[in-house]
Amino acid sequence: MSTSQAIVAGWMESPTSAVNDEARRRAEDEALAALVDQYAGTLYRVAFSVLRNQADAEDAVQEAFVRVLRHRHTLGEVRDHRVWLIRIVWNIVLDRKRRAKTRPETDDVAELARVLPSTGLSAEAIAAAAQHHAHVLACVDQLPAKERQVLMLSAFEELTSVEIASVLGITESSVRSRLFRARNLMADLLEHQRSLR
Amino acid sequence: MNSNPHHPTTSESASSPAEETLRLIASLPAPDGLEDRVNAALSAAPRRGRVLAWPRAIRPESSWMRAAAAAAIVFVVAGGGWGVYTRVEQNQPAKVIAMPPRMPIAGGFSGAGAMRTPQTLPGPAAPQPVKVSEPAKASATQTKTAKKPAARHKTTSNASGQPAATSKTAAQPDASK
Numbered sequence: 001m002s003t004s005q006a007i008v009a010g011w012m013e014s015p016t017s018a019v020n021d022e023a024r025r026r027a028e029d030e031a032l033a034a035l036v037d038q039y040a041g042t043l044y045r046v047a048f049s050v051l052r053n054q055a056d057a058e059d060a061v062q063e064a065f066v067r068v069l070r071h072r073h074t075l076g077e078v079r080d081h082r083v084w085l086i087r088i089v090w091n092i093v094l095d096r097k098r099r100a101k102t103r104p105e106t107d108d109v110a111e112l113a114r115v116l117p118s119t120g121l122s123a124e125a126i127a128a129a130a131q132h133h134a135h136v137l138a139c140v141d142q143l144p145a146k147e148r149q150v151l152m153l154s155a156f157e158e159l160t161s162v163e164i165a166s167v168l169g170i171t172e173s174s175v176r177s178r179l180f181r182a183r184n185l186m187a188d189l190l191e192h193q194r195s196l197r
Numbered sequence: 198m199n200s201n202p203h204h205p206t207t208s209e210s211a212s213s214p215a216e217e218t219l220r221l222i223a224s225l226p227a228p229d230g231l232e233d234r235v236n237a238a239l240s241a242a243p244r245r246g247r248v249l250a251w252p253r254a255i256r257p258e259s260s261w262m263r264a265a266a267a268a269a270i271v272f273v274v275a276g277g278g279w280g281v282y283t284r285v286e287q288n289q290p291a292k293v294i295a296m297p298p299r300m301p302i303a304g305g306f307s308g309a310g311a312m313r314t315p316q317t318l319p320g321p322a323a324p325q326p327v328k329v330s331e332p333a334k335a336s337a338t339q340t341k342t343a344k345k346p347a348a349r350h351k352t353t354s355n356a357s358g359q360p361a362a363t364s365k366t367a368a369q370p371d372a373s374k
Contacts, residue, residue, distance in 0.1 A: 036235050041227035049222050058231060062238040069239055115225055136218040155219035186215040 028072045036065055039082055042158065043089045049152050050093040052137070053111055060096060064089040080166070086159070087167045094149075112137075139189040147182035150175055 043064055047057035067088055068075070078084045112130040121129070140148060153164045154175075161179075165172045 032239065033236060036232050036239070040232045040235050044227040044231055045223055045225060048225060049219065052222070054228060058228065058234065061231065062235050065235050065239055066242045069242055112222075116221065132214075133218045133221070136215050137222075140215055140219070151215070152219055152223075155216060155223040157220075157224070183213060183216075186213065190214065 028075065031075055032065070032069060032072060035068065035081060035085065039085050040065075042082065042156075043085055046086055046153075046156065047089055047093045048115075049155065050090075050097055054115060056096065056100075057093075060089055060092045063092050067092075080163075082158075083163050083166050086163075090153075090167055135193070136190070139186060139193065142189055143182055143185055147178050147185060150178040151182040151186070154179055 040061055043061045044057050047060040048054065051057050051060065064085060068085070075081075112133050116126070116130060116133065140151065143151065149168060150164060153159055153167060154161075159167070161172050161175045165175045168175070170178075
C-alpha cells in the first residue's frame with residue numbers, strides 16, 4: 001500500500017489511534033464508575049429534596065449520569081466534579097418538577113412517613129412527624145423560587161455557600177441575602193399558619 | 198454546630214423547623230444498590246446521542262466511505278463554483294427601459310391642455326411708494342413752468358397766431374354777453 005493510499009484509507013488517522021481510542025474509552029468508563037460510586041448518594045439526596053419521591057429521585061440520578069456519559073470527553077476540563085454533578089442533577093430535578101403535575105399533599109405525607117427514620121417511634125408518632133414535615137414542606141413550596149432553592153441547598157451540610165452559588169450560577173453574596181430573606185419569609189409563613197390553627 | 202466556616206447556616210437558623218425538616222430530608226440515606234442500578238443504566242445507555250444508526254456497510258468509520266464523502270464534498274464545491282462562474286456575465290451593459298408615451302384614454306375627459314400650477318408661497322411684498330416732500334414739489338412745478346413757454350411757443354406757431362387755451366378764455370366773456 002502506497003503512502004497516499006494509506007492516507008486515504010486512514011483519513012487523518014494514525015494506525016495507533018484505534019488503540020488509543022480504546023484505552024481512552026476504558027479510562028473514561030473507569031472515571032465515570034468512580035464518579036457514580038462517589039457521588040450517587042449525594043445526587044440522590046439532592047434530587048429527593050426537590051422531588052420528594054424515591055423512584056423519581058433515582059431516575060433523576062440515572063439521567064444525570066447518562067448526561068455525563070454523553071459528555072464524558074469534557075470530564076477532564078471539570079474542576080470540581082461534585083459541584084458540576086450537583087448542578088446537572090439540580091437542573092434535571094427542577095425541570096422535572098416544573099413539568100410534573102401537582103401531586104396531592106397526601107402523597108407527600110405518605111412518602112415522608114415511609115422514608116423518614118422511625119426507629120423507636122410509634123405508628124402515631126411517625127404519622128404525626130410526617131404530617132408536620134409535610135406541612136413545613138408545603139410552606140417551603142410557597143416561597144419564591146429563588147429563595148426556596150437557596151434554602152433547600154443550604155440544608156445540605158456538604159455544600160458551602162460558595163458551592164451553592166456555583167450550583168445556582170449566582171454570587172455568594174446573593175446566596176446569603178436570599179437565604180436571609182427565605183428564613184424571614186419562612187418564619188412569617190409558619191407564624192401565620194400557627195395563628196390560623 | 199457546623200464546622201464549615203463557609204456554610205451559610207447559623208446557630209439561630211438551626212432551630213428553625215423548616216430547616217430542621219429540610220436537613221432531615223437532605224440527610225436521608227440513598228437506597229441500597231443505587232450505584233449498581235446507575236451503573237447498569239449506564240452500560241445499557243447508548244454511547245452516543247445518535248438519532249439514526251448507520252448501516253454496517255456504510256459506517257462513517259470505513260475508509261472508502263470517507264473517501265467517497267470527501268469526493269462528494271469536492272464535487273459539490275467545485276460544481277457550485279463552476280455554476281456561479283458560468284452564469285455571471287462580465288461587463289454587462291446597462292439596461293435602459295424605454296417607457297411608451299402615455300396615450301389619452303378613449304372616451305374620457307380631456308385635460309384641455311391645462312397644466313397644473315402648484316400654489317406658490319406668498320412672495321415678498323412690493324415696497325410702498327414714497328411721499329414726495331414740499332421742496333421736491335416746488336422743483337417739480339418749476340420744471341413745469343419752464344416747459345410751458347416752449348409749449349406756448351409751439352401754439353403760436355399755429356395759423357391763428359394765438360394759443361388754443363388763451364383763445365378759449367377770450368371767447369368765454371363773449372358768450373356771456
